[in-house]
Amino acid sequence: MTSAHPSGPETTARPSIRSHHGDDVVDDYEWLRAKEDPDVLAHLEAENAYTDERTAHLAPLRQRIFDEIKGRTLETDLSVPTRQGAWWYYGRTVEGKQYGIHCRAPLAAEDDWTPPSLSPGVDVPGEVVLLDGNLEADGHEFFSLGSFDVSTDGTRLLYGIDTEGDERYTLRIRDLRTGTDLDDVIEGTSAGACFSPDGSAVVYTTVDDAWRPDTVWLHEVGTDASGDTTLFHEPDERYWVGAGFTRSERYLVIEAGSSITTEEYLVPASDLRAEPRSIWPRREGVEYSATHAIVGGEDVLYILHNDGALDFEVVRVAASDPTGAREIVLPHRPGRRLLDVSAFRDWAVVSYRRDGLARMGTLSYETNDVHELDFPEELYTAGAGGNPEWAPPLIRLGYGSFVTPGTVYDYDVATGEFLLRKRQSVLGGYDPADYEQRRDWATASDGTRVPVSLIWKRSFGEPGAGAPRPVHLYGYGSYEHSIEPGFSVARLSMLDRGVVFAIAHVRGGGEMGRQWYEDGKLARKRNTFTDFITVARHLVDIGATSPALLVAEGGSAGGLLMGAVANLAPELFAGILADVPFVDALTTILDPSLPLTVIEWDEWGDPLHDAEVYAYMKSYTPYENVRPGVDYPRILAVTSLNDTRVYYVEPAKWVARLRAVGADALLKCEMVAGHGGVSGRYNAWHQRAFELAWMLDVLGLADA
The missing domain is CATH 3.40.50.1820 (Alpha/Beta hydrolase fold, catalytic domain)
Structure with a gap:
C-alpha cells in the first residue's frame, strides 16, 4: 500500500509485463488502473492529502484569487436572448448559485428581432423558467447538462443530465404547459439529443462499451424507451456517430466519422423511419459535411469537403442526387482553411481561418461571393452562434480578444451594421x-x-x-x-x-x-x-x-x-x-x-x-x-x-x-x-x- 513520507506517498511497485512486437516492458504502476480496488482509492486519497499538505501555505493566496475572480464577475446576470419560434430564450445566473437557470419570454410581435433589454434581478414580463440547474443538481456533487432542446411549437423541453461526470446522460421530457415531466425516461445516452420538428419524437445516440457513440435511436414521446427504434448503427470501431436536423427542418442528418473520413446520411423529417440515404459514400481520407438550403425553389446541399482540396472547398449539389453534378462555390485556396458552411433561407454563413485567425463571412446564393466581416484587433476570436431560426435578418455572433471581454453582436446582413447586444461585465475597474x-x-x-x-x-x-x-x-x-x-x-x-x-x-x-x-x-x-x-x-x-x-x-x-x-x-x-x-x-x-x-x-x-x-x-x-x-x-x-x-x-x-x-x-x-x-x-x-x-x-x- 502507500505510506506518507516527506517526499510524498510511496507507490508500491507491483510489476506487470506489457509485451508487443517483441518488446517486454515492465510497468510497476499499472495496478493503479483498478478503479474499484480499495488500495487504489486509498492511494488517490493519500495523494490528495499530500498535495493539500504541500500547498497548505497557499491557502490565503488561493482565497485572494478566488475573491478576485468572484469580485470581477457580475454574479447575477443574464445572457442575450435568442429568438426561436414565438419566444426569446436566455439564461440567468444568480449570486450564490452554482448553476444557470434556463428561461424564456414571449415575443412582443412576430416581426420582433430586437432582443428584450434584460436587467439582473428584474423580472421579465411573461418569463417562464424552463429548467433550474440548481434544483436539478440538488443532492449531487456533480451536475452536467448534456442535452437541452425545445420543440418547435414550444410546448415541450428535452433535457439530459449527468450526475457522475462519466458523460452518460439521462433524458427526460418536460411539458412546458404544465411544468411537469412526462413518464419518458431514457438512460445512458450521449449528449446532443433533439426533438423531431413536430415534437412527437426524440432522436438520440448511445455509446458502446468503448464509450464510442455508435447508434442513433428514435423515441416516440409517451412510449417506453424499451421500444425505441434503431435508426442507424455504425459497426466500424473507428467511427463515431451523431445526428441532428437541418435548420430548414427538412432533413435529419446522420453523420458517421473517424478522424480522417466522413459519411453523412439524409433522412426526410417527414418519414424518420425511412432508410438513411448516403450523401457521398465514404472514402478513406475524405471528410465532408453538408448543409441544406433552398435555392431557386430547388433543394440543394452545400458540401464542405477535402477531396483533392487540402484546405477544403465548398460545392453545391442537388439534394435529390448528391453524387451527381457539382458546382464549385468556394474553390480550394491554400492558406484559407474552410471550416463550416451554415445555410439559412436567404444566405449562408461561412467560417474559415486565414493567417492564424478565425474569419467569417456571408455567402450569396446568387453570386457565390463571400462578404467577409471585418474585426478591428490584431488578435481576436469570432464566430457565429445561437442562430436557430431559418429566415432571420440578423446573424448572432460572438467576439472577443485577450483584452476585449466576450461580446455578443447581431450583424445586419442587409446593412452591414454590427448591433452590440452585450459585452461581458468585468467589475472592479477593468x-x-x-x-x-x-x-x-x-x-x-x-x-x-x-x-x-x-x-x-x-x-x-x-x-x-x-x-x-x-x-x-x-x-x-x-x-x-x-x-x-x-x-x-x-x-x-x-x-x-x-x-x-x-x-x-x-x-x-x-x-x-x-x-x-x-x-x-x-x-x-x-x-x-x-x-x-x-x-x-x-x-x-x-x-x-x-x-x-x-x-x-x-x-x-x-x-x-x-x-x-x-x-x-x-x-x-x-x-x-x-x-x-x-x-x-x-x-x-x-x-x-x-x-x-x-x-x-x-x-x-x-x-x-x-x-x-x-x-x-x-x-x-x-x-x-x-x-x-x-x-x-x-x-x-x-x-x-x-x-x-x-x-x-x-x-x-x-x-x-x-x-x-x-x-x-x-x-x-x-x-x-x-x-x-x-x-x-x-x-x-x-x-x-x-x-x-x-x-x-x-x-x-x-x-x-
Missing part, C-alpha cells in the same frame, strides 16, 4: 487600455515559423524590453484544435501580478490550416513538442523571460505535450501544470477495449498492429520516458476519477514514476468529476484559483 497584446513568431530548426500570442499588463513593461518577466505559456497541438486568443477573467489575477500570458500555436493544432495539423500528428507528432520548446526558447532568447520564470500549462492532449517537454527540455521550465493529461498514451492506445482507443489510431497511429508506430510512440510518450538523473521542473497533475476520455490512472502512474526518480510532482484527483473537471461555477473558480496559486508559487510570486 480597463482594456491597461493591457496589450501582440503576435510573435518563433523559428523552428526546420525553418517553420510558429505563431505566439502574448498579453501583458502595460505597467510592467513590454516583454523583452527590460528584465526577464514571469511567463505562463500555454499549449495544446492536437486534433486540428485551435487555441484562440480569448478573454479570461481568471487570467487577470496573473497579469495584474506581472505575469505575461502566451499561447504557443504549435503544429498539430489548426491555427495555420490543415497542413499545420498534418505536420503535428502520426509520424510527425514530435513537431508538436519541439515547436513548444522552440517558443519557450524564443521567449528566453528575446529576453521576455528566463527558465526560472517560465511555467507551462496544457490539458488532455496538451497534457501529453506537457509530459513530453518535461522529458525533452526540463531545463527550460520552472514548473509544469498538466490538466487531465494524456501521459500514458502508448498503454492506452495499445488497448482497443479502452474508451475511444480505436478512434484515436487515426490521430496517433496504431501501435498494436504496427511495430514502427509502436517504436515511435514509445520514443515520446511521457510515462515511458521518465528517467533518473534528470532535474525535472516542479509538476502538478490534475485529474478526475470519473474521466472517461483520459483515465485518472495515466497521471497517477506518471506522478508515481516521476517521484520515484526524485521529481517534485504532485497529483490532485477530483473524486467526483469528469474530463471537464468539477461542476458548478464557484467550484470551478476554486479549482482555477488552486492552479493559479500553484503557478504563482513556482514563479516566486506567492506573496504578490
Whole structure:
C-alpha cells in the first residue's frame, strides 16, 4: 500500500509485463488502473492529502484569487436572448448559485428581432423558467447538462443530465404547459439529443462499451424507451456517430466519422423511419459535411469537403442526387482553411481561418461571393452562434480578444451594421487600455515559423524590453484544435501580478490550416513538442523571460505535450501544470477495449498492429520516458476519477514514476468529476484559483 513520507506517498511497485512486437516492458504502476480496488482509492486519497499538505501555505493566496475572480464577475446576470419560434430564450445566473437557470419570454410581435433589454434581478414580463440547474443538481456533487432542446411549437423541453461526470446522460421530457415531466425516461445516452420538428419524437445516440457513440435511436414521446427504434448503427470501431436536423427542418442528418473520413446520411423529417440515404459514400481520407438550403425553389446541399482540396472547398449539389453534378462555390485556396458552411433561407454563413485567425463571412446564393466581416484587433476570436431560426435578418455572433471581454453582436446582413447586444461585465475597474497584446513568431530548426500570442499588463513593461518577466505559456497541438486568443477573467489575477500570458500555436493544432495539423500528428507528432520548446526558447532568447520564470500549462492532449517537454527540455521550465493529461498514451492506445482507443489510431497511429508506430510512440510518450538523473521542473497533475476520455490512472502512474526518480510532482484527483473537471461555477473558480496559486508559487510570486 502507500505510506506518507516527506517526499510524498510511496507507490508500491507491483510489476506487470506489457509485451508487443517483441518488446517486454515492465510497468510497476499499472495496478493503479483498478478503479474499484480499495488500495487504489486509498492511494488517490493519500495523494490528495499530500498535495493539500504541500500547498497548505497557499491557502490565503488561493482565497485572494478566488475573491478576485468572484469580485470581477457580475454574479447575477443574464445572457442575450435568442429568438426561436414565438419566444426569446436566455439564461440567468444568480449570486450564490452554482448553476444557470434556463428561461424564456414571449415575443412582443412576430416581426420582433430586437432582443428584450434584460436587467439582473428584474423580472421579465411573461418569463417562464424552463429548467433550474440548481434544483436539478440538488443532492449531487456533480451536475452536467448534456442535452437541452425545445420543440418547435414550444410546448415541450428535452433535457439530459449527468450526475457522475462519466458523460452518460439521462433524458427526460418536460411539458412546458404544465411544468411537469412526462413518464419518458431514457438512460445512458450521449449528449446532443433533439426533438423531431413536430415534437412527437426524440432522436438520440448511445455509446458502446468503448464509450464510442455508435447508434442513433428514435423515441416516440409517451412510449417506453424499451421500444425505441434503431435508426442507424455504425459497426466500424473507428467511427463515431451523431445526428441532428437541418435548420430548414427538412432533413435529419446522420453523420458517421473517424478522424480522417466522413459519411453523412439524409433522412426526410417527414418519414424518420425511412432508410438513411448516403450523401457521398465514404472514402478513406475524405471528410465532408453538408448543409441544406433552398435555392431557386430547388433543394440543394452545400458540401464542405477535402477531396483533392487540402484546405477544403465548398460545392453545391442537388439534394435529390448528391453524387451527381457539382458546382464549385468556394474553390480550394491554400492558406484559407474552410471550416463550416451554415445555410439559412436567404444566405449562408461561412467560417474559415486565414493567417492564424478565425474569419467569417456571408455567402450569396446568387453570386457565390463571400462578404467577409471585418474585426478591428490584431488578435481576436469570432464566430457565429445561437442562430436557430431559418429566415432571420440578423446573424448572432460572438467576439472577443485577450483584452476585449466576450461580446455578443447581431450583424445586419442587409446593412452591414454590427448591433452590440452585450459585452461581458468585468467589475472592479477593468480597463482594456491597461493591457496589450501582440503576435510573435518563433523559428523552428526546420525553418517553420510558429505563431505566439502574448498579453501583458502595460505597467510592467513590454516583454523583452527590460528584465526577464514571469511567463505562463500555454499549449495544446492536437486534433486540428485551435487555441484562440480569448478573454479570461481568471487570467487577470496573473497579469495584474506581472505575469505575461502566451499561447504557443504549435503544429498539430489548426491555427495555420490543415497542413499545420498534418505536420503535428502520426509520424510527425514530435513537431508538436519541439515547436513548444522552440517558443519557450524564443521567449528566453528575446529576453521576455528566463527558465526560472517560465511555467507551462496544457490539458488532455496538451497534457501529453506537457509530459513530453518535461522529458525533452526540463531545463527550460520552472514548473509544469498538466490538466487531465494524456501521459500514458502508448498503454492506452495499445488497448482497443479502452474508451475511444480505436478512434484515436487515426490521430496517433496504431501501435498494436504496427511495430514502427509502436517504436515511435514509445520514443515520446511521457510515462515511458521518465528517467533518473534528470532535474525535472516542479509538476502538478490534475485529474478526475470519473474521466472517461483520459483515465485518472495515466497521471497517477506518471506522478508515481516521476517521484520515484526524485521529481517534485504532485497529483490532485477530483473524486467526483469528469474530463471537464468539477461542476458548478464557484467550484470551478476554486479549482482555477488552486492552479493559479500553484503557478504563482513556482514563479516566486506567492506573496504578490
